[in-house]
Amino acid sequence: MGVYRFEGGDTVKNLFVSGHRACAGCGMAIAVKLILEAAGEDVIVVSPTGCLEIVSSPYPETSWRVPWIHSLFENAASVASGIEAGLKALGRKHEAKVLAIAGDGATADIGMGPLSGMFERGHDITYICYDNEAYMNTGVQRSSMTPPGASATTSPAGKVSFGEIHPKKDLASIAVAHGVGYVATASVGYGLDLMRKVRRAIDHDGPSFIHLHTSCCTGWRHPSSKTIEISRLAVLTGLWPLYEVVDGEITDVKRLPKRLPVEDYLKTQGRFSHLFRMEGGEEIIRRIQAIADANAERFGLDLEG
Amino acid sequence: MKLRIGAIADPGTSIVNRTGGWRSEKPLIDHSLCIRCFNCILYCPDSAVKYSEKEGIYFDYDFCKGCGICANECSGRAIYMVMEEK
Ligand SMILES: Cc1ncc(C[n+]2csc(CCOP(=O)(O)OP(=O)(O)O)c2C)c(N)n1
Ligand code: SF4
Ligand code: SF4
Ligand code: SF4
Ligand SMILES: [Mg+2]
Numbered sequence: 001m002g003v004y005r006f007e008g009g010d011t012v013k014n015l016f017v018s019g020h021r022a023c024a025g026c027g028m029a030i031a032v033k034l035i036l037e038a039a040g041e042d043v044i045v046v047s048p049t050g051c052l053e054i055v056s057s058p059y060p061e062t063s064w065r066v067p068w069i070h071s072l073f074e075n076a077a078s079v080a081s082g083i084e085a086g087l088k089a090l091g092r093k094h095e096a097k098v099l100a101i102a103g104d105g106a107t108a109d110i111g112m113g114p115l116s117g118m119f120e121r122g123h124d125i126t127y128i129c130y131d132n133e134a135y136m137n138t139g140v141q142r143s144s145m146t147p148p149g150a151s152a153t154t155s156p157a158g159k160v161s162f163g164e165i166h167p168k169k170d171l172a173s174i175a176v177a178h179g180v181g182y183v184a185t186a187s188v189g190y191g192l193d194l195m196r197k198v199r200r201a202i203d204h205d206g207p208s209f210i211h212l213h214t215s216c217c218t219g220w221r222h223p224s225s226k227t228i229e230i231s232r233l234a235v236l237t238g239l240w241p242l243y244e245v246v247d248g249e250i251t252d253v254k255r256l257p258k259r260l261p262v263e264d265y266l267k268t269q270g271r272f273s274h275l276f277r278m279e280g281g282e283e284i285i286r287r288i289q290a291i292a293d294a295n296a297e298r299f300g301l302d303l304e305g
Numbered sequence: 306m307k308l309r310i311g312a313i314a315d316p317g318t319s320i321v322n323r324t325g326g327w328r329s330e331k332p333l334i335d336h337s338l339c340i341r342c343f344n345c346i347l348y349c350p351d352s353a354v355k356y357s358e359k360e361g362i363y364f365d366y367d368f369c370k371g372c373g374i375c376a377n378e379c380s381g382r383a384i385y386m387v388m389e390e391k
Pocket of ligand 4: 339
């Protein structure tokens with residue numbers, strides 16, 4: 001399997017160019033830049049409707065320097081499947097790898113069926129879900145990836161509500177259950193780890209899936225300078241475990257010398273601020289801590305027990 | 306505007322959109338503190354941090370939106386933000 005090295009300096013490929021309209025400090029924009037840096041030029045990328053598509057392709061401009069196509073909101077996995085099948089039929093599969101880069105709403109909500117079909121048919125596609133934990137492009141509506149306790153415009157915190165109440169869907173396990181050979185979680189806060197995983201996913205034959213956590217400073221409500229720091233805190237508190245699943249076996253878990261309390265993550269963002277103000281907020285924070293503790297138990301996150 | 310078939314755009318054309326005008330603060334660097342870790346290049350959302358052997362780290366102010374990530378992630382604390390004056 002390929003190992004990706006970031007040489008930095010003046011060797012960067014810059015396949016996702018400047019001039020895109022993402023908010024200052026957008027985590028997704030950083031992630032996409034790094035994905036292409038690791039993937040290289042020989043890829044065809046599909047993106048559904050969402051922030052990524054909107055900020056990178058106001059006609060007649062595009063920020064992409066690789067072939068890129070916009071699908072509908074719901075069918076990135078189907079369009080990617082068609083491209084891969086087409087390359088195969090034309091005997092041109094060796095020319096490019098197919099990548100889908102899609103939001104959490106496009107993946108875990110409306111595009112779940114098409115993704116399941118793509119996995120089932122065994123297409124050689126790397127599908128990356130950038131998870132900013134809501135429908136950001138349309139104004140921060142909750143998705144099935146919005147975490148418990150977060151306020152979104154359709155799950156607002158208020159007198160009788162602490163915000164979102166449902167747990168996040170476990171997308172990695174859904175992919176593993178389909179028999180997908182390479183599955184990983186990643187975070188924009190760990191750029192080199194992300195690039196290494198993208199390389200592995202692309203080099204893997206057949207479908208592969210990366211669930212990528214990317215902070216959205218606008219929707220999560222934090223200063224634009226803190227995007228990377230806060231994404232890292234999700235990992236360091238155990239709320240976003242980093243691991244790979246190769247042929248069904250969990251491998252390469254990022255272990256934590258000293259796991260931080262979830263408050264360290266929650267208090268950095270406006271979407272959780274009500275938990276620290278409202279009566280009963282501590283109980284919700286306790287429940288969020290229980291999620292981190294369960295992750296630690298399941299993945300063996302704590303270096304010292 | 307005339308749409309081309311399939312609404313095809315030429316690669317990398319968003320470069321005409323100078324996002325530097327969005328900025329309210331801008332990054333500056335104290336070169337003596339730079340340890341060449343390249344975190345700034347890695348994490349700039351707008352690919353506005355550049356490097357050359359001769360000049361070291363420098364910024365492309367045509368595109369820098371002033372988010373402050375490069376300063377926040379700088380291992381050497383070499384990058385700092387100042388209020389933009391126009
Ligand atoms: C069938 C359909 N329903 C609704 C929309 C409106 N819409 C556009 S983007 C979007 C949300 C995208 O959310 P996500 O996939 O999480 O991407 P993000 O914007 O957060 O990056 C919605 C609801 C649409 N374009 N098509
Ligand atoms: S709303 Fe969030 S995800 Fe969308 S461009 Fe802005 S920071 Fe990025
Ligand atoms: S302030 Fe933000 S946009 Fe400007 S160079 Fe630094 S990281 Fe890039
Ligand atoms: S992040 Fe700071 S120390 Fe590292 S290369 Fe950039 S300016 Fe130098
Ligand atoms: Mg989203």
